[in-house]
Amino acid sequence: MATLSTTHASPSIFGGVMIIGGTIIGAGMFSLPVVMSGAWFFWSLAALLVTWFCMLHSGLMILEANLNYRVGSSFDTVTKDLLGKGWNLINGLSIAFVLYILTYAYISASGSVIHHTLGKMSVDFPARFAGLIFALVVAFIVWMSTRAVSRMTTIVLGAKILTFFMTFGGLMWHVEPATLLDSKAINPSYLPYLFMTLPFCLASFGYHGNVPSLMKYYGKDPQTIKRCLIWGTLMALVLYIIWLVGSMGNIPRSDFIAIADKGGNIDVLVGALSGVLNSRALDLLLIVFSNFAVASSFLGVTLGLFDYLADLFKFDDSPTGRLKTALVTFIPPMLGGVIWPDGFIYAIGFAGLAATIWAAIVPALLAKASRKKFGSPIYRVWGGNKMIALILIFGVTNAAIHILSSFDLLPVYH
Template sequence: MMKKNQSLIGGACIIASVCVGAGMLGLPSAGAGAWTVWSMLAIAITMVVMTISGWMLLEAFKHYDLKVSFDTVTKDLLGDKINFINNITVYFVGGILLYAYITSSGLILQDVLGLNAKIASVLFVLIFSAFVWHSTRAVDRISVVLIAFMILSFVFGVSGLAVKVNMAVLFDTISKENAYAPYAMAMLPVALTSFGYHHSVSSMRAYYGEETKAKYAILGGTVIALSLYFLWLFSIFGNLPRSDFGPVIAQGGNVDALLKALGSVIESDKVASAINTFSMAAILSSFIGVGLGVFDFLADFFKFEDTKQGRTKTWLVTFLPPLVMSLLFPFGFVIAIGYAGAAATVWACIIPALLAKRTREVHAGCEGFKVPGGKMMISLVITFGVLTAVFHILSMMGMLPTFVG
């Protein structure tokens, strides 16, 4: 039954908040090789495909109870073996994103507050995961606040950068480089992760009580994310020369390295502070959004009850492993996001398309929500996912051009 009181803005903000942390902080370093035009083209194509694949999940979920997630639906429609692979990739991606956010928050808070990075990471998890433990409504409320806060700091910080955009830097006319397109291939896994909200689709469907409103919330969220990415890359690439990304890439694209590189070209301390504030808000909003998706997925997987005791068990399996890994093995942000993107092709592209295909076979002729495009759209989504995974593997093997600054 549709829940009339749930706003589209709140749902769109949850979806956008899940996306923007990884995208904002990972895309500039990942797109340094492809630079402005090719980076934006890769991001736009990825946004369209990932929005459609999210709708495919809604189509597959429509015949099930509102509380179900990947585990139940994939097992029922595609079988235990495929479901096992899907579950591994869902948790791997969610876990590695949480791990990346926890590590990055520690590094930023270390510089801002003077705390030890590991202590800062622990405090970050304990305080902000409480919203996820409480309820989806609590995440809705804090997501709206964080998105508003991000927009204010983003507008202030980016406006300071945007007014000083150098077109020669933005379009890299100084270096006389022509081979940008090959670098876009290696960027796709990070671009895909930048729209990796799919573990929150079941949460959106349960929140609204039906598919159509959830569809528009997903579209609204991905459009917000895409708009922010375009503004962000325009401002970063228009101020920080392509050759200056060398030190950032050498440190694995870590957020603190990117912020320090930006600090060297930003003349205003207020603008630099706004950019730092925005980056922290982006990490926090994505941490909470991704945490909610993983939380609901694991609650469904382990069949934990929706009680204080059950939610505490879910909290432990959701947040404790990535926190421990962050404390023991911190490494490059973009490297982590790249691995997440390669694995995410399974549950963000391939599985949703297969679920939609199987749903149409099992429930042929049924009315209700259906993604347009027929079999061709299913094939395109699967192809995009496979190619993205292949590009990441080729990049790891050194078989794709690697930009080092």
């Protein structure tokens, strides 16, 4: 099986945008209204905008550093050379943890969504096995090639965007301005709950594992990859905002406490929206959308993990080499999905802390070290040292928030 960098026809930008957008816009978005219910709409919107800006630029910093190495080099090669073995170990553990935990989260989510979907057809299929079968299908697609993932993601994301607008077109008709603005609340408090949202926002803009994958896809073409990152992340931002309006405009703020108490899994939120809307057609569209949402994220996240592990273990791109990588990629999270099928919200939350290291702190350090060593002859992110400092501050702030919340030192909306 030839690597994609050796193919003659340069792939279109559309495929790359779909890989980035498909990775970001997924099951993680279902956690956003639940964890943002304390801060509510306007503060949550501000958190999303800041996170989008910082996560876009940290991804561009990974691209800047990665372009100085051979196509196929992932974080293990680049971080070890630029930052040394210590940082590479920390970064490697955080990458493996984030991508494994997200793969596990999507196995858990897919099991929950398929169980909920089949339940509507009066078929009782255990969530554990539904997640397992789904994971095997994704494993086969990822084993085939990056191009197979891109094509499948394009189909799934296209279907997801179509069902998204059909669903949220319906949701938007039902939006109550008084509910969205929480105007009936007496002396409401939003700002104290803002900080808790940031790690979830960060985890919901995670695509960084796909930057080396895009270099395998397009070769050393920084402008094309840059456009993929900009359009893919912007598409996610717009859909997240529509999703917040649709969910927070239909479900009163106080109702989210009960949703969070039930674990906040996708089927609980979909059930709550269905109960508010009381529409069979919208109920069906929500179920279809949630299936596509899980599928596209699952594909994107596992592609990033697959390419990272191939680089780490130096598995080649032959069918046998890809099979070894697929086994290492999928077996641990599949076992987790069978043993703990309901860990979606917890998994997304923990991913936020480790992702802070890998998707914010390390990219800023890589860009700084790359400029010192190579002068970044191929591509350089704008903003100089000020931009690097901003991304570092963003990363450290997220890490601090996560640690404080772990010790129950931040206010929780309940």
